[in-house]
Amino acid sequence: MKILVTGGAGFIGSAVCHHIIRKTNDSVINFDKLTYAGNTTSLAEIESDPRYHFIHGDICDQPSVARVLSDFQPDHVMHLAAETHVDRSIDGPATFIQTNMVGTYVLLEAIRAYWNVLDHARKSNFRFHHISTDEVYGSLGRDGLFSEDTAYAPNSPYSASKAGSDHLVRAWHRTYGLPTIISNGSNNYGPRQFPEKLIPLMILNALNGKPLPIYGNGKNVRDWLFVEDHARALHLITTQGVPGEKYNVGGNAERTNLQVVQTLCGILDELLETSPHRPHARLITFVADRPGHDQRYAVDTTKIRHELGWEPSVTFEDGLSRTARWYLDHASWWRDIG
Template sequence: MSTWLVTGGAGFIGGNFVLRAIAQGVKVVNLDALTYAGNPDTLASVQDNSLHVFVHGDIGDRALVSRLLQEHQPDAVVNFAAESHVDRSIDGPAAFIQTNVVGTLGLLEATRDYWKALDRERSDRFRFLHVSTDEVYGSLGDTGAFTETTPYAPNSPYSASKASSDHLVRAFHHTYGLPVLTTHCSNNYGPYQFPEKLIPLIIARALADEPLPVYGDGGNIRDWLFVDDHCNAISRVIEQGRVGETYNIGGNAEKQNIEVVRTICALLDTRAPRSDGQPHSSRIVLVEDRPGHDRRYAIDASRLRDELGWAPHYTFEQGIAETVDWYLSNQAWVERVLDGSYRLQRIGAAV
């Protein structure tokens, strides 16, 4: 039985990954600081599962991380822990540097020391997988896609902090030999996503009969990746990826933001129609754009496909329908998330 130390495993992607790993028989030691986006409710179904060990703590706490590594002897460390919302990084970049850069450094140092003390067989088998984002590559024009060799050009404090952590991970491989893997994903969506991101925000505001804000002209393009497909890809990279390599993970689903919002509205028109009979799309409103808003992201995931045989299972149409249905069936989860610290307000407008 494998044991993985997963950081940030109470967040959106991390939580989905933990649930999936445990269902496949992996023991997970789940380290999460439980910031505003970390939600223990996401893990309710595995609360009493012997394969799940939850630890409340910070990746930058070197003593804690070292103790967990020694106590549980994991075969892999999977680093999801990060401040991740661009708008919040505009309002307060310091927290992103502290967690994404300084915290990752502490995690790398503790992991390096643990790995160096392993016997040869376990040392060869061990992996450190760092989960990153396509935003480190900057913005694309009308054509082309990000590959693993695209030069870094981060345009927000968030993406700059993730680019910095990527470089640290690379450096620890080349300097110390730590067996690392890095993944860059496109925009994730699905169950358990904190309702500050576009898709759950629009669902929540539509159900609250509030205006549906869309930045700029709505023409910003993202490649949408259903979270279960992302988690499947990460597991594949841990088990089969080449040490020291980077793998891009995309959903093959480029959509304009306005198109995504209209799709959600159409689904809600049939599943949760407005009391006044008007379509949900009538509440769409274009608002002032985010400062430095990247125009287009697109992922070339051919390395992952060709080397490891991975491809997304969900089309966007399948994934978005499943996502809307999940939020409609889990309003109690949403209500507990919206505890007063975040009330669907606009953030990230500061310049």
């Protein structure tokens, strides 16, 4: 099968491309605008594989989307292209509305035109998988989990733009019959993540003896999902999921932000025995909280576990150690994008 991946040079997108090439017999067409968070270096290990193709393009550019669909004739589309950083959405929401909502609309319309003229067999087997976030559900209290039936209540410009794109995808399925699937993932971490995100930011700051800034009191809770586990889930949903359905994907690893950073500091203390900044936990600094900061996210993964047989395979501690080691071993990657 040929799978078109939008945003395949980003963090999760590159993990998806690696998974497809290394773990399946499918081919992948990576369609990416290469914004600040897109990095073709993340794909250097697979770029020479004949099953991998990179196309520089913008999902907001309908002729470019139509052209890549026509030229490569994908069997499935995995839509990961998005602006994702909450802090950036607070400072400049317009880009998030344009990419996440308008871009998804343009993509849906181009795909609908492409899908409508496929032969019966290909039309029946085609899937459009929209990859979203658990942030669309809002904030949880101390108890409970987000299920696929949880009402949407986004609280940041980022999550609102993703909620809007989710609704568009659902509407195109209900109105036009387009075979769409939506997945909502929890907080991802792992190799090749842009250093504005919590875990890589803490790693690089610790290496340089800089403060490790934590919002508020550090008690905000997230469910952490290793990116390679997520990539495996996303391919499974695309190829075996049911059109019109939603699937929550989580790591079953709830941690406060403070716990995450403290655990990471312990890992770095072991890996960097000669560092003058040990113990790294002394670098932890509490800063003014983010506006509208959601208290807790946690997802119920019962559906994907029972229906598709997926569950996370990497523990948080192992995944965090693997992530730290990757950044220590790949300084050229993050120095080039700094």
